[in-house]
Amino acid sequence: MMYHEQYRLAVLANPLGNDPELEAHRAQCEECRAFTDRVLAFERRLVSALKVTTPSGAKILPFGNRTAVRHAKGGRWLALAASATIAFVVAAGIWLTPRSSLAADVVAHMAGEPAAWKRHAALSAGELAPVLKRANMTLDPKAPSVSYANSCDFRGQIVPHLVVQSPRGPVTVMVLIHESVSKASQFDEQGYRGTILPIPQHGSIAVLMKEPGTTAAEIDAIAAQVRSAIVWGSSRSVIER
């Protein structure tokens, strides 16, 4: 049997842990449930605080070819000269080679944010609103319940990263306000299946799931539902959650 102290020690050490013994204690102890909610709310603030804005990396990735890189270990002036050369080579490389696919970057971003999948309870209006506000958007009542929201750095821009709960399980939605696409495209990468939809004048949205067996049609239906629930600008029809 687990005691309150033991439980709280474990929760403070790992708030997103899913040990069955912890879950059993949480299910039967109201005080510890409330304690967990407070710790999880604090954890969300902590994660947001840790995500300081970073400069875009596209211009300064340091490698062109392996030979050029060796020069960077020389003297300071040599290193500066090599850096300039490398920067030129990289700039040319980035210009001439295709940018990594948007879908691959979305999946890579997802993999770096495992906490996003672990919460299932709906966020309060106070938790959700600031994230949406930064993208000048809100959600109308048709939107599925949002269990995670964060303003994330994606390709050097801050975008909303949401997890909504669907009958098929959690669905990640990234509102890519700075990424325009000409048409909808589906992807299946590293166990994630999803779609990227254009939103005229507002970039695009990426919608993806990792539930095995999810069909493309199901993803499309969820994506359409989310897209139609987004309200841009300062519409008065917005209902706060």
Next chain:
Amino acid sequence: MMDRVRAKQGRARFQALCLALRPDLLRFAFWLCHDHALAEDVVQESMLRAWKAQDSLEDEKAAKPWFVTIVRRELARTFERKRLNTVNIDDLVELEDSSLAAGDQTDLAEMRAAIFKLPEEYREPLVMQSLLGYSTAEIASELNLSQSAVLSRLFRARHQLRALCGEDTIGDPKE
């Protein structure tokens, strides 16, 4: 010809990997060294090292811990090479405030100031867990600690942080 195409594809894949991981690596370095410019230098140098050693990365799925290890070593080398000036945390927070406080998120600025005040031995595992999504076992392996030592540090980190942020810690357990 085929070799050149393969090399070009390899470079594009590596660039994509670096682009995807770079923001979190920069943040990780920043939370350890308290300095945006130094964090950029360290991550830049780490990527050079990673690029040269990319053959040792057998599985792209393991890229994140692989890069994190390189960044940690590069930071250690940097600290060894030059004795970095010590700074007053309050001055630092004030200086960094404009870049740390995004827009109207003053509570985040307060939280960031509190994170800086944590001892490094607590801050590092906390950043690895909460920012990078590391498991206890992964943190233990990276920091060469036992899992119980990691859990103990994580508990203390959050307990101290909550207190520094004015949270109600009456219900927090005693270790």
